[in-house]
Amino acid sequence: MSKAEKLADRLIREAQSGFELNWRQAREDIHEAHDAADTEPGRVLCVSMHKTIMDAVEREGLVEEHMLADFREARRQDYNFLLIKEAMIGRTDGNVLPDKLAAITRREVAAGRMSADDELHKLAVAGDMILTPPPRREPRGIGAWIASWLK
Numbered sequence: 001m002s003k004a005e006k007l008a009d010r011l012i013r014e015a016q017s018g019f020e021l022n023w024r025q026a027r028e029d030i031h032e033a034h035d036a037a038d039t040e041p042g043r044v045l046c047v048s049m050h051k052t053i054m055d056a057v058e059r060e061g062l063v064e065e066h067m068l069a070d071f072r073e074a075r076r077q078d079y080n081f082l083l084i085k086e087a088m089i090g091r092t093d094g095n096v097l098p099d100k101l102a103a104i105t106r107r108e109v110a111a112g113r114m115s116a117d118d119e120l121h122k123l124a125v126a127g128d129m130i131l132t133p134p135p136r137r138e139p140r141g142i143g144a145w146i147a148s149w150l151k
Helices: 003-016 023-036 040-059 065-087 098-111 119-131 142-150
Strands: none
Touching: 003 023, 003 040, 023 040, 023 065, 040 065, 040 098, 065 098, 098 119
């Protein structure tokens, strides 16, 4: 069982037992499990847990009303940080590959965790369109057919 799966299991057990959630600790645990995840499903589980926990914090009024706007902005930045960290897996140069980030944000939009008009998603898709070269196409037509026979 992965670290993310163990964390999800623990959080579910705590919720079922009526244990009062320490959401700040849960957030740290989610980041730790996300960093340790070596598969996309493990990272997706962490992102899903993050959304579920933060939704509960807002729904249950665990943040004072005058702090809600700041909480929402911190939550958005925290979520984006998880996605950017995922896009940087395997990178040693500190750069994010635009096609990788675009694929991640498309996944998040498809899953309903991110809106299609989210700024990070729009930036990732635009960056992918501008910076990623189009796929190399094989030549077609009679000339390509003749060339394939001559090889």
